[in-house]
Amino acid sequence: MYLPPHFAEARVPELHRIIRDHPFGMLVSHGPTGLDAEHLPFEFDPGRGPQGALLAHVARANDLWRRCPTGTKVMVVFRGADGYVSPSWYPSKHESHRQVPTWNYQVVHAHGTLVVHDDERFVRGVVARLTRRHEAEEPVPWKMGDAAPGYIDEMLRKIVGIEVVVESLVGKSKLGQNKEARDREGAAQALESRGAVELGRAMREAGA
Numbered sequence: 001m002y003l004p005p006h007f008a009e010a011r012v013p014e015l016h017r018i019i020r021d022h023p024f025g026m027l028v029s030h031g032p033t034g035l036d037a038e039h040l041p042f043e044f045d046p047g048r049g050p051q052g053a054l055l056a057h058v059a060r061a062n063d064l065w066r067r068c069p070t071g072t073k074v075m076v077v078f079r080g081a082d083g084y085v086s087p088s089w090y091p092s093k094h095e096s097h098r099q100v101p102t103w104n105y106q107v108v109h110a111h112g113t114l115v116v117h118d119d120e121r122f123v124r125g126v127v128a129r130l131t132r133r134h135e136a137e138e139p140v141p142w143k144m145g146d147a148a149p150g151y152i153d154e155m156l157r158k159i160v161g162i163e164v165v166v167e168s169l170v171g172k173s174k175l176g177q178n179k180e181a182r183d184r185e186g187a188a189q190a191l192e193s194r195g196a197v198e199l200g201r202a203m204r205e206a207g208a
Contacts, residue, residue, distance in 0.1 A: 001107075001109060001170065001172060003170070003172055006177045006178055007172050007173060007174045007175075007177065008171070008172065008173075009106065009108075009171030009172055009173040010171065011171075012169075014171070014173070015108050015169045015171045016044065016046055016052075018078055018080040018106055018107075018108050018171070019042070019044045019054075019078050019108055019110070020044060021080070021198075022078050022079060022080050022081075023041050023042050023043070023044070023078070024039065024040070024041050024042075024078075025039075025040060025041075025042045025054070025056075025076040025077060025078045025110075026038070026039055026076065026077040026079075027039075027040055027056075027064075027074055027075075027076050027164070028074060028075045028076070028077065029064070029067075029068045029072060029074045029114070030073075031067040031068050031072070032067065033067070036064075036067075038058065038062070038064055040056045040057075040058065041056065041130060041134075042054040042055065042056045042076065042078075042164075043055045043056070043126065043129045043130055043133065049165050049166065051112075051165075051166040051167060051168065051169065052166045053112075053163050053164060053165050053166060054076055054110060054112070054163065054164040054166065055126045055129070055161070055162075055163055056126065056161075056162050056163075056164075057123055057126050057127065057159045057160060057161050057162065058159065058160055058162060059158065059159055059160075060157075060158050060159060060160050061158075062160075064162070065116045065118070065160045065162060068114050069114075069116060070114065070115050070116050071113060071114070071115075072113070072114040073111075073112075073113060073114075074111075074112060074113070074114045074164060075109055075110065075111050075112075076109075076110040076112075076164055077107065077108070077109055077110075078107065078108045078110065079105070079106075079107050080105065080106030080107060080108070080198075080202075081105065081106055081196065081198040081199035081202060082103065082104065082105030082106070082199065083103070083104060083105070083191055083194075083196045083199045084101065084102075084103055085101065085102045085103065085104050085176070085187050085190075085191070086101060086190070087099035087100055087101055089183075089186045089187040089189075089190040089191075090179070090180075090183035090186055090187060091182050091183060091186050092180060092182070092183050099183075103174075104174050104175055104176060104187075104191075104199060104203065105172075105174055105199075106171070106172070106173045106174075106175070106199075106202060107171070107172050108169055108170070108171045108172075109169070109170040109171075110164065110166050110168075110169055111166070111167050111168045111169075111170070112164040112165050112166040112167045112168075113164070113165045113167065114162060114163070114164055115162070115163040115164075115165060116160065116161070116162055117160070117161035117162065117163060118160050118161070119161070120156055120157075122161040123156050123159055123160070123161040124144075124156055126161050127144065127156065127159075128144055131143060131144060173202065173206060175199075175202055175203045175206040175207075176188075176203055176206070176207070177206050177207065181207055184203055184204075184206075184207050185204070185207075187200075187203065188200040188201075188203040188204050191203070
């Protein structure tokens, strides 16, 4: 990833926030047949290992867990807020006409080692954690106990757990840090007015 120093995101709490707020990651691997990518919801456990761990599951029919056995080096990409930025949103553009369009965004690359967990206890725990988190805002949250035990057992047999033991997190926050404060504020306001509240807020925080 091209990473100019002024766009490097080294704040660990911010890296963790991006992963938590945007948990649908792209797991990139390189196996016998070349590069491949899987798109999975992950649960990030920062206290599991020195750098944390990413927990997920795949269908048993998915050959990822056979093609990439325990010990395989992988990368998981998490895309945070992103959006198009028009040069017209910069006050300085209307004075000098020396601005061009761009795209602001946040992204985290989690590098680590894959661990395959083909056991019911691990899989049940991962599914329970994912369910609790993503059902939390529902008026009546669904829980595993709502389904017939036999049905849940059958479904769990059809999936395999995976864990990515994180070895490093590489983050990039391209948020207009190379722009004047007034231009960054103008773009943040325009984005927020169009519903991109998270990106606008991140731009303001980057300039604080």
